[in-house]
Amino acid sequence: MFDHIMKRLVKGYGSEPEPAVREKSGRVAGAVGITTNLLLFVIKLLAGLLSHSVAIMADAINNLTDSGSSIIMLVGFRLAGKPADKEHPFGHARIEYLCGVIVSFIVLFLGLELGKTSIEKIVSPEAANFGPVAMGVLVVSVLLKLWQCGFYRSVGKRIGSQALVATASDSRNDVITTGVVLLGAVITQLTNLRLDGWLGLLVAVFIVVSGIKLVLETADPLLGLAPKPELVQHVYRKIRTYPGVIGIHDLTVHSYGEGRCFASVHCEVPAEEDILVSHDLIDNIERDFLEEDGIHLVIHLDPVVTGDPKTDQLRQQVTDRVKDLYPQAAIHDFRVVWGVTHSNIVFDVAVPFTLKDSEQTIKDQIVRQLQTLDPTYRVVLTIDRVSVVNEMES
Numbered sequence: 236m237f238d239h240i241m242k243r244l245v246k247g248y249g250s251e252p253e254p255a256v257r258e259k260s261g262r263v264a265g266a267v268g269i270t271t272n273l274l275l276f277v278i279k280l281l282a283g284l285l286s287h288s289v290a291i292m293a294d295a296i297n298n299l300t301d302s303g304s305s306i307i308m309l310v311g312f313r314l315a316g317k318p319a320d321k322e323h324p325f326g327h328a329r330i331e332y333l334c335g336v337i338v339s340f341i342v343l344f345l346g347l348e349l350g351k352t353s354i355e356k357i358v359s360p361e362a363a364n365f366g367p368v369a370m371g372v373l374v375v376s377v378l379l380k381l382w383q384c385g386f387y388r389s390v391g392k393r394i395g396s397q398a399l400v401a402t403a404s405d406s407r408n409d410v411i412t413t414g415v416v417l418l419g420a421v422i423t424q425l426t427n428l429r430l431d432g433w434l435g436l437l438v439a440v441f442i443v444v445s446g447i448k449l450v451l452e453t454a455d456p457l458l459g460l461a462p463k464p465e466l467v468q469h470v471y472r473k474i475r476t477y478p479g480v481i482g483i484h485d486l487t488v489h490s491y492g493e494g495r496c497f498a499s500v501h502c503e504v505p506a507e508e509d510i511l512v513s514h515d516l517i518d519n520i521e522r523d524f525l526e527e528d529g530i531h532l533v534i535h536l537d538p539v540v541t542g543d544p545k546t547d548q549l550r551q552q553v554t555d556r557v558k559d560l561y562p563q564a565a566i567h568d569f570r571v572v573w574g575v576t577h578s579n580i581v582f583d584v585a586v587p588f589t590l591k592d593s594e595q596t597i598k599d600q601i602v603r604q605l606q607t608l609d610p611t612y613r614v615v616l617t618i619d620r621v622s623v624v625n626e627m628e629s
Contacts, residue, residue, distance in 0.1 A: 237385060237386050237389035237390065238389065238393070240386075241260060241263065241390060241393075244263050245259050245260050245263055248260055248393075249393070255316070256394075257394045257395075257396075258312050258313070258315065258316035260390060260393070260394050261309070261311075261312030261315075261331070261390075261394065261396060261398075261399065262309050262312050262313060264386070264387060264390045264391075264399055264402075265305045265306070265309025265310075265312060266305075266309060267305075267383075267386065268301065268302070268304070268305030268309075268383065268387070268402065269302050269305040269306060269309070271379060271383055272298045272299070272301040272302040272305060273298075273299075273302050274379075275295070275298040275301075275376055275379060275380075276295050276296075276298040276299040276302065278372050278375070278376075279291055279292075279294055279295035279298060279372060279376060280292065280295040281372075282295075282368060282369045282372035282373075283295055283369075285366070285368060285369065286366060286368075286369040291369060291372070291373070291416060294376070294412060294413055294416055297345055297349075297409065297412065298376075298409070300341060300345060301405065301406075301409065304337075304338045304341050304402060304405065305402070307334050307337050307338065310334075311330050311331050311333070311334030311398060312331060312334075312398075314327055314330045315327050315328045315329075315330040315331040315334075316328075325491040325495065325497070326491055326495055328491055328495050329456070329457065329491055331396065331397070331398050332397060332398070332453065332454075332456045332457050333457070334398045335397045335398035335400075335401045335449075335453035336450065336453045336454055336457070338398060338401045338402055338405060338449075338453075339401050339446060339449035339450040339452075339453050339454075340446070340450060341405075342401075342404070342405050342408065342442060342445065342446040342449055343442075343443060343446030343447060343449075343450060344446075345442065345446075346408075346439050346440075346441075346442030346443035346445070346446050347439070347443060349412065349438065349439040349442060350436060350439030350440070350443065353432045353433070353436035353438075353439055354432070354436060355432075356429075356432030357432035357433060357436065358432075360429040360432060369420065370417070370420060370421075373413055373416060373417040373420065374417065376413045377410055377413050377414055377417065380406050380407075380409045380410045380413060381410055383403075383406040383409075384403050384406035384407045384410060385403075386403075387399050387400070387402045387403035387406055388400065388403035391403055397452070397453050397456060398453070401449050401452070401453050404445060404449055405449075408441070408442045408445055411438055411441065411442075412438050412442070415437070415438045456490065459489070460490070461622035462486070462488035462498075462622070466488065467486060467488075469528075470486060470498065470500065470524075470530075470532075471483055471486070473523075473524070473528075474500070474502060474520060477516060477519070477520055479504055479505070479508065479512070479513065479516045480502050480503070480504060480516070480520075481503050481504065481505060481539060481541065482502070482503030482537070482539065482567060483500060483501070483502055483503070484500075484501050484503075484565070484567035484568070484583070484585065485499075485500060485501040485535075485567070485585075485619065486498065486499075486500045487499050487500070496529065496530045496531065497530075497531045497533075498524075498530050498531070498532050498533070499532070499533045499534070499535065500532065500533075500534055500535070501534070501535045501536075501537050501567070501568075502517065502520070502534050502535070502536060502537065503537045503538075503539045503567070503568075504516070504536060504537070504538060504539065505538070505539065505541045506538035506539055506540045506541070507540075507541070507542070508538075513536055513538075514536070517534045517536055520532070520534060521533065521534055537567075537568060539569070539570070540570065545573075546570075546571050549571060549580070549608075550569050552608060553566065553569065553580065553582065553605060554566055556601070556604045556605055556608070557584060557601055557604075559604070560600050560601060560604055561584075561586060561590065561597070563586065563587055563590065564584050564585060564586045565584070565585045566582050566583065566584050566585075567582065567583050567585065568581070568582055568583045568617075569581070569582040570582070576611065577611040577612070577613050578609075578611060578612055578613070579613050579615055580605065580612050580613070580614050580615065581615040581616075582615075582616065582617075583616075583617045583618075583619055584597065584601065584616060584617070584618055584619065585619045585621050586618060586619070586620060586621070587620070587621060587622065588620050588621070588622060594618040594620075597618055598616050598618065601614065601616060602614045602616065
């Protein structure tokens, strides 16, 4: 149903969203939110005035604030669609993340305000006259907010918008808020008990907890999230398909908004290969990722000596010893400077953030282990902390 509506309003909606389609989809969703929330504000305000219900009046103000959130979201998508400029070479797409954070704080603020109002109603309960009109308005409000929640969530997931997903959660909270007001109205009519304050306080706690979670979730992209394992696997597997690449490591991914992915990775190539051939290989890989995956990939070329049996044997021994100590580790950038009185072994070890040992402890353990192979080895070791050690790292 929601896809059908959006396809009528946004040309190209439903397929892999282009930046222009995605921006327009966000603006349409914001316009729908402004319209529906203003409608709810007007009818609830009238119902609150007729019934002398503070709860309904507060709920009306809540919907007016939701209109403000929708305006923020609409403006956010508009600004996020601006092209890159001198001051912002990676574009403006992260503005959408900021809008998500703002909406989350609004949710948190409303929860605190509702809690304050509920406590006041517990201390000083007020009588209200919930007639058929007020009841009907509350029922319509619950149904419309349910529709809103589904609409925002559907569009948010379709275009990958954290701001819209946060707004969907806000609409869900409004369903609960209005539902509690409706429940309190029914109980008041049937029993004459005044439970609005207690029910409102319960809802306020729920909204505050939800708001805190939303703040944390929407702030994550601004702080910098680790790349998804599926993306890491895809990048590693694809690069491995190019003849001439013998190792991959140190993948870093930065997101500057949906569809604006920048990444860097180290690729090991045979040191004896012509540098022009290796450079051409790297250029081809970078171009293919941009054209086929939309990823701006920059590759650092690491030349590795191959075909030296002595070095290859030592590399395998070092790998086995490191794996014995830390099965989740991977080594890369391995090289040896053979000498007469001693030999320098230089390499990096990638270990996950979940490994509790300190970097110094890891180094000490590995050095002691390798010196059992030969006490004249001098180990020059660098520790890399990574989110996930990929099994394709060399």
